[in-house]
Amino acid sequence: MITKQANPTIATYASDNEVEIRLTASAKTKAEAEANQLLDGVEAEISARDGEFIYGYGDETLADVVVRKLLSRKITIAAAESLTAGAFQAELGAHSGVSEIF
Numbered sequence: 001m002i003t004k005q006a007n008p009t010i011a012t013y014a015s016d017n018e019v020e021i022r023l024t025a026s027a028k029t030k031a032e033a034e035a036n037q038l039l040d041g042v043e044a045e046i047s048a049r050d051g052e053f054i055y056g057y058g059d060e061t062l063a064d065v066v067v068r069k070l071l072s073r074k075i076t077i078a079a080a081e082s083l084t085a086g087a088f089q090a091e092l093g094a095h096s097g098v099s100e101i102f
Helices: 032-053 062-073 087-093
Strands: 009-014 019-024
Touching (some): 062 087
């Protein structure tokens, strides 16, 4: 998909724990709907290919998704960390309402 792209364009950004995919479209007119239609097709194809690995959209983080799903399902979580200085717990603890599940 990436090697044959034109409009919309696909850009990938790798970090330590995830790969971010940015889709960008340009439209002939200023109509936002035209650009959104272009994006919808590419997004659907990416989701069909790799949907099992996609957990969020926009600025949503993995921690956002985990906390939201735990809260909605009323499931609690416990954690013990070694050599991470509490990074996992701090990431979850930064979300409002997390004390209900953590």
